[in-house]
Amino acid sequence: MNEENVFVMFTGEESARFTRLAVLAGDAGISLFADVVGREPLTSRLVRIRGTVTNARLDGYMRYIVVEDDGAINVKYWVGGSNSTRSIAAQRITYKIHREDLDTCVAAAEKTGVLLPGISQIANTYTPNGDESFAIDRAVTKADEQSLNLLLSFISPDVPDSLIKREAALGLRSFADLASTRISIQRKIEKSILTSLPSTNDRETRIAFVENLGYFGTSSSLPILSDLALDDKDSHVRWASVVAIGRLPDKVNIEILIKAFEVEGITTGENWPSAAALLSLSRRVELADQPVVEPFLCSVLEIGNGVVSRYACLALSRFSTVGKCVFDELLNLLGNEQAEASARGYAALAVSGLLRSVEPSELGKIENLVESLCKQDVLDVEEPEDVWATEFLAELASLLELEDVSVQLNMMLSNVYTDWRADYYDALASYAQAEIAVRSEKYADATDNFMAAIKRLESISTSMESSEGLSLATANFRLDITRARLRLHQLLLSWVDCAGAPPNYLVSEAAEIAAIYRTYSSREAELTGSKQLSQRELTYVVSTRRLVEFLKLLIELDVMSRRKIDEVDADIETIVNQALGYVDDLGDRFHASLARGLEHLVEILRSQLINLRKAFDANVAIGSKLSVVRSVVGEMRTAFSHANWPMPARACPVGGLGRGEIKIITEGLNGNGSRDDPLRFPDDSCSVLNVAIRIIEMAPGGATRVAIKLRIG
Secondary structure, eight states: OOEEEEEEEEEOOHHHHHHHHHHHHHTTTTTOEEEEEOOOOOOOOEEEEEEEEEEEEEETEEEEEEETTTTTTEEEEEEOTTTOSSSSEEEEEEEEEEEHHHHHHHHHHHHOOOTTTTTTGGGGOOOOOOOHHHHHHHHHOOOSHHHHHHHHHHHHSSSOOOOOHHHHHHGGGHHHHHHHHHHHHHHHHHHHHHHGGGOOOOHHHHHHHHHHHHHOOOOOGGHHHHHHHHHHHHHHHHHHHHHHHHHOOOOOOOOHHHHHHHHHOOSSSSOHHHHHHHHHHHHHGGGGGGHHHHHHHHHHHHHOHHHHHHHHHHHHOOOEEEEEHHHHHHHHHHHHHTHHHHHHHHHHHHHHHHHGGGGGGHHHHHHHHHHHHTTTTTTOOOOOHHHHHHHHHHHHHHHTHHHHHHHHHHHHHHHBSSSSHHHHHHHHHHHHHHHHHHHOHHHHHHHHHHHHHHHHHHHHHHOOOOOGGGHHHHHHHHHHHHHHHHHHHHHHHHHHHHSSSSOOOHHOOOHHHHHHHHHHHHHHHHHHHOOOHHHHHHHHHHHHHHHHHHHHHHHHHHHHHTTTTOOOOOOOOHHHHHHHHHHTHHHHHHTTOOHHHHHHHHHHHHHHHHHHHHHSOOOOOHHHHHHHHHHHHHHHHHHHHHHHOSSSTTTTTTTTTTTTEEOOOTTBSOSSSSSSOOOBBTTTTTOOEEEEEEEEOSSSSSOOOOOOOOOOO
8 A cells, every 4th residue: 555645434424424535525625536446326337437536525314426438538437325216326435535634624624623434444544533433434344333323323312413423324224134134133223213203303314314314224214304304494304305205115106206296396497306206106117107197197197297207217117017198208209309308218217117118119219219319419528427218228229139220329428438447338339330330241351340340349357456356257148158159150151261161170169159159148157157148138148059959950950951861850740840849939038028030030040940741741752851950950050140149238237237145133042153053042032034125226227126945854
């Protein structure tokens, strides 16, 4: 570590604290460098940003810093806490500050009487001003039960409002992980907050208490949160309340959030309380809520406000089908040249989730809108929302197999960045360009573009830090798939060029290509692999693997049909029947995965195989049958060589797809959970296993669910 620099780390739950340090530094003219790990607040995709803090705001529930991304061109991110409504929702922030600059911050804090957050992390160098403030800071850093009890003593109802009480209330969020594994601690914190909140008048402390209920609250907190969301005079308290309601673990009455939105309206300039109500609704809405929610969201879209439209589109992306009113409003927003580019991108997100239920006539309308949008000069990528919106549009274009549009949008994203992300989006564009070349029968160009994509992805894999985690796994996934696609392309070219029987190595090559897809499509890979796929994309990868396995059978059939008649294996008819079995349901599978090009290919293959089946049923000589086999196989070979194979996980953001973790709450159980000392229920207790589940939804419009399987015996 450079001795001239000091590093101070905060969790995402400490938004008021990390923002306060940035405000202090900014007021003193000091530059902070921030390393941020967090998630985009709408779709919860993973984001990592490194850059200089250029601004900070700390006003009630409005707490964020502004970081200029070192790896992008003129893109600045708002970074807020883990409850963020608009900003990046931070999970962890690490500041790097020069030691002399830190001295200046300490002096400024002492002069103004402001508590300097993070001071206990450098306590060996600095002596804090105020034992209580230092004790709170140290308790937040340690986050153990003893430290919790100290903070709870500072927020009890008999303690008057003070700076110390406020700081203790703000620090409680650091104990969220501890409470998630100890029900008794969670209940103790919730009870303390509910007891103290009614007698607390300090605005900042009240906001902190309300926000804390989103971390520690249960159904017991819902009545007071509902009252505050609808009736409190302070808009920031109402704002914090609707966010907290959206975080409660129990079933939430969606109508409360609808009423909260109606209370706020959209008359204020930034509309963040209204947006927060919609964000909480989008996170908690279920299919059973659709009859109530859909008309409400339709009316929200009709308002035409950019901020709330984005959040309404996110909620609608949870549904696989909607009524005509909502669908028309989404298309109106997508095609509205006067609407914010970011709102149009989020409309694309919602439309992507509806594609499987769209009629062919409407599908053409969507394609025209997406193509026309890219011809308009409205996609200047400056704000983070514009970046994400452009991603959503690129994903919709890819799902529609509009490769030209996909190339344009991915190149636009590539031009935003100067780090590995530029290579990533350039690789996606090159892949799409290769598929365009295949369709145009420019096979040499296709080879060059596939190789260009591989080169870009290889550079990411060799240069990216292992700490990038999901992003590295995603890049490696793309690399594996692109290499497989290039090998498939080369295999088909070699087969087409064969004047006679194809060489045997093509059979083994097809088997090896299928094995790559199997890596990401087997049940074991689904559960334990480094790349988790949504069900739609998993179905697509499985179908692609089966289609390559069918290709292997087809090559074997070609080899067998070119032997001498007396050497033809009697099982040739069996192979034909086996091939029919492979394509039997692939058309429906590709249709469900929105892979229309491969769906069309399967229709051709099925038709040709039926002709082949008829030839074998006819009472003709084996020589005539083999002649039909060669003719039919030739037709299918040509169809394969012209087919486009979309990139799997087309709607897969840079940060990967949904993930989560399940922790067993061991409180009250015996044993340590090892093989030698397994967890055991006490003899006098009920056999109820408590678990804590945390889901990070990475897929746009995704709805990751937890499945727990129990085996007894």
